[in-house]
Amino acid sequence: MSDFELDSQTPKGSLENRWKQHKFNLNIVNPANRKKYNVIVVGTGLAGAAAAASMGEMGYNVKTFCFQDSPRRAHSIAAQGGINAAKNYQNDGDSVWRLFYDTIKGGDYRARESNVFRLAELSTSIIDQAVAQGVPFAREYSGYLANRSFGGAQVSRTFYARGQTGQQLLLGAYQAMSKQVDAGTVVHKSRCEMHDVIMIDGQAKGIVSRDLVTGELETHIADCVVLCTGGYGNVFYLSTNAKGCNASAAWRAHKHGALFANPCFTQIHPTCIPQQGELQSKLTLMSESLRNDGRIWAPKHQQDCEKRPEAIPEHDRDYFLERMYPAFGNLVPRDIASRAVKLICDEGRGVGHAIDGKKLGVYLDFAKAIEKFGLDGVEEKYGNLFDMYQHITAENPYETPMRIYPAVHYTMGGLWVDYNLMTSIDGLFAGGEANFSDHGANRLGASALMQGLADGYFILPTTVSNYLAQQTPIDITKSYPEAQQTLQACQAQLDRLLNAPDPQKTPDEFHRKLGQILWNACGMAREKAILESAISDIQALRKQFWQQVKVTGSDKTLNQTLERAGRIADFFELAELMCIDALTREESCGCHARVEHITDDGEAQRHDDEYAFVSAWQYSGNVSMPVLYKEELHFEFVRPTTRNYK
Amino acid sequence: MIFTLHIWRQHDANSQGNFEQHQIDVSEDTSFLEMLDALNEQLIQTGQEAIAFDFDCREGICGSCNLVINGTPHGKHRATTTCQQYMRDYAGENELWIEPWRATAFPIIKDLIVDRSAFDRIIQAGGYIEIRTGSAPEANTMPVEKHIADHAFDAATCIGCGACVAACPNASATLFVAAKVSHLGSLPQGQMDHQRARKMLLAMDEQGFGGCSNYRECERVCPKEISVSNITTMNKLLYQSS
Numbered sequence: 001m002s003d004f005e006l007d008s009q010t011p012k013g014s015l016e017n018r019w020k021q022h023k024f025n026l027n028i029v030n031p032a033n034r035k036k037y038n039v040i041v042v043g044t045g046l047a048g049a050a051a052a053a054s055m056g057e058m059g060y061n062v063k064t065f066c067f068q069d070s071p072r073r074a075h076s077i078a079a080q081g082g083i084n085a086a087k088n089y090q091n092d093g094d095s096v097w098r099l100f101y102d103t104i105k106g107g108d109y110r111a112r113e114s115n116v117f118r119l120a121e122l123s124t125s126i127i128d129q130a131v132a133q134g135v136p137f138a139r140e141y142s143g144y145l146a147n148r149s150f151g152g153a154q155v156s157r158t159f160y161a162r163g164q165t166g167q168q169l170l171l172g173a174y175q176a177m178s179k180q181v182d183a184g185t186v187v188h189k190s191r192c193e194m195h196d197v198i199m200i201d202g203q204a205k206g207i208v209s210r211d212l213v214t215g216e217l218e219t220h221i222a223d224c225v226v227l228c229t230g231g232y233g234n235v236f237y238l239s240t241n242a243k244g245c246n247a248s249a250a251w252r253a254h255k256h257g258a259l260f261a262n263p264c265f266t267q268i269h270p271t272c273i274p275q276q277g278e279l280q281s282k283l284t285l286m287s288e289s290l291r292n293d294g295r296i297w298a299p300k301h302q303q304d305c306e307k308r309p310e311a312i313p314e315h316d317r318d319y320f321l322e323r324m325y326p327a328f329g330n331l332v333p334r335d336i337a338s339r340a341v342k343l344i345c346d347e348g349r350g351v352g353h354a355i356d357g358k359k360l361g362v363y364l365d366f367a368k369a370i371e372k373f374g375l376d377g378v379e380e381k382y383g384n385l386f387d388m389y390q391h392i393t394a395e396n397p398y399e400t401p402m403r404i405y406p407a408v409h410y411t412m413g414g415l416w417v418d419y420n421l422m423t424s425i426d427g428l429f430a431g432g433e434a435n436f437s438d439h440g441a442n443r444l445g446a447s448a449l450m451q452g453l454a455d456g457y458f459i460l461p462t463t464v465s466n467y468l469a470q471q472t473p474i475d476i477t478k479s480y481p482e483a484q485q486t487l488q489a490c491q492a493q494l495d496r497l498l499n500a501p502d503p504q505k506t507p508d509e510f511h512r513k514l515g516q517i518l519w520n521a522c523g524m525a526r527e528k529a530i531l532e533s534a535i536s537d538i539q540a541l542r543k544q545f546w547q548q549v550k551v552t553g554s555d556k557t558l559n560q561t562l563e564r565a566g567r568i569a570d571f572f573e574l575a576e577l578m579c580i581d582a583l584t585r586e587e588s589c590g591c592h593a594r595v596e597h598i599t600d601d602g603e604a605q606r607h608d609d610e611y612a613f614v615s616a617w618q619y620s621g622n623v624s625m626p627v628l629y630k631e632e633l634h635f636e637f638v639r640p641t642t643r644n645y646k
Numbered sequence: 647m648i649f650t651l652h653i654w655r656q657h658d659a660n661s662q663g664n665f666e667q668h669q670i671d672v673s674e675d676t677s678f679l680e681m682l683d684a685l686n687e688q689l690i691q692t693g694q695e696a697i698a699f700d701f702d703c704r705e706g707i708c709g710s711c712n713l714v715i716n717g718t719p720h721g722k723h724r725a726t727t728t729c730q731q732y733m734r735d736y737a738g739e740n741e742l743w744i745e746p747w748r749a750t751a752f753p754i755i756k757d758l759i760v761d762r763s764a765f766d767r768i769i770q771a772g773g774y775i776e777i778r779t780g781s782a783p784e785a786n787t788m789p790v791e792k793h794i795a796d797h798a799f800d801a802a803t804c805i806g807c808g809a810c811v812a813a814c815p816n817a818s819a820t821l822f823v824a825a826k827v828s829h830l831g832s833l834p835q836g837q838m839d840h841q842r843a844r845k846m847l848l849a850m851d852e853q854g855f856g857g858c859s860n861y862r863e864c865e866r867v868c869p870k871e872i873s874v875s876n877i878t879t880m881n882k883l884l885y886q887s888s
Contacts, residue, residue: 050779053779053781054780057778057779068702068708068710068764069700069710069761069762069763070762070763070765070806071766072709072766072806073702073703073709073710074708075702075703075708077707078703078705078707078708079806087785087786089786095660123783125780128782128783128784128785129777129779129780129782129783130785131782131785131788131835132775132777132781132783132785132835133774133775133776133777133782133835134829134830134833134835134836136667136792136795136799136802136829136833137795138795139789139790139795140792141787141792142789142791143791143792143795144789145785145786145787161799162799164707164803165752167707167803167805171802174769175769175773175774175775176774176777176779177777178766178770178773178774179770179771179776180773181766181770182770182771188766190763190766190874213755213756241702242701242702242703242704242708243703243704244702272678277673277675277676278674278679278680279672279673279676279683279684280680281677281679281683281704281706282705284704284705285705301802388705388706388730389734391723391726391730391834392730392732394675394732394734420774457780458779462883506687506690506691508687509687518705550690551690551695552689552690552693552695552696553695553696557657557658557756558658558698558755558756559695560696560698560757561686561690561695561696602747605736631682
């Protein structure tokens, strides 16, 4: 791989005018010429469906792909809480500047100012767009839109649709895209997974996909490729992600030269239902909004951990978030809450089921809220969440406190992109959770939906147009030797998975082991020695995987075991890069807590003089020897301070 | 808990299917799909092909999972998707019959997986509000009365799983269509398209779904408790537009 300059294409000048000026400076394609261009969008969640719908409307030929049986099933659908927008409908002092500031600070000063400001600026248009599409946001009795305060924000800027905001926004984007399918500008293929990028003369000019029903590998040529393929939290095996979420599209792009940024930045969400047993296939998130009224506690004394919570008197309970962070209490940001819960459980004060001999859980108690608002009041606010909890655990949270434990939820890391959301591969774009751009080292609540839709509706259509304007349309009917070579390489990978020399273990057995290694080494607390041994453990397990993975069935039919094995093969490589990244970043910031860099009172210690940069990793041909590029972060408008939630 | 399972196996759309019998021992806190995961691990270990079934989010919102368990779409626990059924719900039942959705418009792809893309084609026929990206007015310029917004929301919670079709003796998708028509048609911003209901019902016919004869089985099995009153709302809109 050749050396190159990492250029973020960030505009200069006053922050308010950067996006406006940049849009004006970009090239555009004449409406009559747009139908000459072909764009591929992989992944049709919020970012992908919104981008496809918008570019289809503009008149480009868009081809979309998703591995699910319909775009309506993308995991964006599971987002519960809401979406932020700086509308200031509540007249509580919110503004684009405040949303920008909160997001930069929440991300612990590891995101680009220009990108985050643009995100805050576009947030208001997203709400307009969604409402016009018929997204049924919560309303007040006046008929106007309602807001709530969410995830520790000190203003009420979160728009929500009961606990199903992601579902309603996704359906809005899916319907907008369906309209373009009907209009003929978008051609969609479900149950189809991207296997590789087709590179022609150093540019991304198409993909190889596998039809998951017939098993057939196909090539698709286009003028550019947009990846909106989501995050990689499932590398940990247990996470709140849908089972199908995977890193394969992004990873295969990485192996063609797309830099992977901040891979170790993984958000661990504090309020998830703890693991119940060995067979558990995923973890379920309980909305963060519960922390608005629920109080988190653990027994003060280890000997009380076996008791029923009702039997532990008030003075033997430790409301540890309120004790440690009196100013914010139970509403501290996600990374801080998660770490505190881990700390308590590591002290041996956890409650609930023991996994590997350790009780991993603390109480989230609504007794006080029930006292204050009555049973009905609590039911009205959180009824659906309480039902969900009761259904999964068979415990009634109105009578006994919920048990919660942190779980992997979102990945801030992802493909490195410039201000135009283009990766380091010419013609390859990345939007939504698949890119690294806006959340720094920690994402604030209700910001993921905002970013996915800002990328999809507003940024990608503009920046992709700029790229296309500089390209001569490619002839998609011609056959390209590069496409055939890529297809053959994909076939070889499938053959290898199906014919391990000594097949013994199922893909999931390997995945569970990989997940355990990664959770222990690269989860809520990271430490040099443990990361180093994890890297060698991952390497050894990866070797064993290719020797012993057992995949039954063939590649010529629908074969879910084969699909899974392919995704796990990529997770094995990504996992190593995550540990290398975590090892290299000798500081604590946001979600990334290095045990060696914690202040005396147990807080994360950033080293801005040395680490105020984005780590962008280049594949060198050897997974274990990636090359680090640093994109220095410059803070012209916000002065990095130590986050203090005490 | 030990169960005898009778699971529908079918190699592809064109081959004959049959029930295959298996035994499984799982704890009561195992979810229904985790029980099938465990069975699949055993099958792969013994060199057999895993049972194909659809799933994704496993928290009851994506609409992927779709099993008929002992004759009921999504199984015993009402208002709950297959993935949110737990084995403790099946205590006392030793035998479980597990089948795919059965409807002409949902052809079987493999084992328990069916093709539901007909639902996408119904939405493409008119299940949207025409608004170009970038042309939306300020969101609060059009207030919506809360009871109307709430009604629209109730209809909008449909997850497109297809249980309504699987339960209907006519394999009709009327509840699915009505939910979307009622969601969009009740909101002021969705009232411009007077032909939505007609277009979507026509698409429903073309895709091979049957008509509605008011059995109301759809409502009984809907994991999101979408009410058949949405069909009334749709019929009203249809009448007004004709």
